Amino acid sequence: MSVTALKEPPKEARRSGSAAVVRLAAPATRARPSRWPAIARNVAVSVLPPLVMVVLLGLLWELLCSGPGATLPPPSRIWADSKDLILDPFFVAGPQDIGLGWRVLVSLQRVAVGFGLAAVVGILVGAVIGQSVWAMRGLDPIFQVLRTVPPLAWLPIALAAFRDSNPSAIFVIFITAIWPVIINTAVGIRNIPQDYRNVALVLRLNPVEFFWKIMLPSAAPYIFTGLRIGIGLSWLAIVAAEMLTGGVGIGFFIWDAWNSSRLPDIIVALVYIGVVGFVLDRLVAGVGAFVTRGTSAA
Helix, strand or coil: CCCCCECCCCHHHHHHCCCCCCCECCCCCCCCCCCHHHHHHHHHHHHHHHHHHHHHHHHHHHHHHCCCCCCCCCHHHHHHHCHHHHHCCCCECCCCCECHHHHHHHHHHHHHHHHHHHHHHHHHHHHHHHCCHHHHHHHHHHHHHHCCCCHHHHHHHHHHHHCCHHHHHHHHHHHHHHHHHHHHHHHHHHCCCHHHHHHHHHHCCCHHHHHHHHHHHHHHHHHHHHHHHHHHHHHHHHHHHHHHHCCCCHHHHHHHHHHCCCHHHHHHHHHHHHHHHHHHHHHHHHHHHHHCCCCCCC
C-alpha cells in the first residue's frame, strides 16, 4: 500500500497567510504481472515432453530401419515417398485420387451420423432403463454380451439389410458406439441422489421436466464418460469398416495402399488416424468438462 505524499505549499502562500490549494500527488500504481510467462511455461510443460519423445523415437526408428535387412521404411524414406500426402492433404486429382484430408472428412461425416444417432438413442434408452430395476437386471446381461461383438462382425448383417455400403458403415458405427452410452447413462440415472427425487416430487415436476431438470444434469458426468468411450469406438469402427466397404474414406485408402505395396502411405495414414482420434477424444472430454462443471459427480 503506497503512502500519498503532500506537496509543500508555495512560499508566497506561506508569507501572505492566504489559503492555497494543496495538490495531491498521484498515487503510485503497481504494475500488473504479465500472464505470458505463465502461459509459456504451461505450453512448454505440455508440448515439450511429447515433442522430445517423438524426436527420440523418430531417431531410433531411423536407426533400426535403415539397415539392409529392414522390412519397414525409415522416416526419411516415408518423407521422400509420401511428401505430397503430408504437405498437401487436400489435393484433388480425380474422383478417387484425393488427399488424406478429404478422406478423413468423408470418414468423419459417417462418424458424425452414426455417433450422433448412438448418442441420442443411447441416452434415451439408458434413461428409461435406469428408472426401472427390473429392466436394468434383465437387459444389462444382454447389453454386456452385444457390446463385446467386434465391429466387423456386424458388417455382413448390415450389408444384407441395407444393400449399400454407406448406410452399412453408419450402422456399424451406431451399433458399436451405443452400448457404452446406454450402460453409462443407466448407471448415472440409478445414482441420482434421493434428495433430488424428493425435490422433484415436492415441485410436482412432470416426466419431461424431471428428465431435463433432474436426470440429465445429475447423470451428465456418467453420460459423457459413455460418449467419450463411444467416440473412440466409432473412429475405430469406421476405419475397419471402410477397408471392406470401399469408397474414399481413410480406411479404404489404407487397404488400397496395402494392395499397391505403398507402406509409406500407410504409415502416414496411420498418423492421420491417430491424430484425429486424439482430437475427437479431447473434444468430447472438453465439452463434458464444460457441461458438467459444478455438478456433484464432476
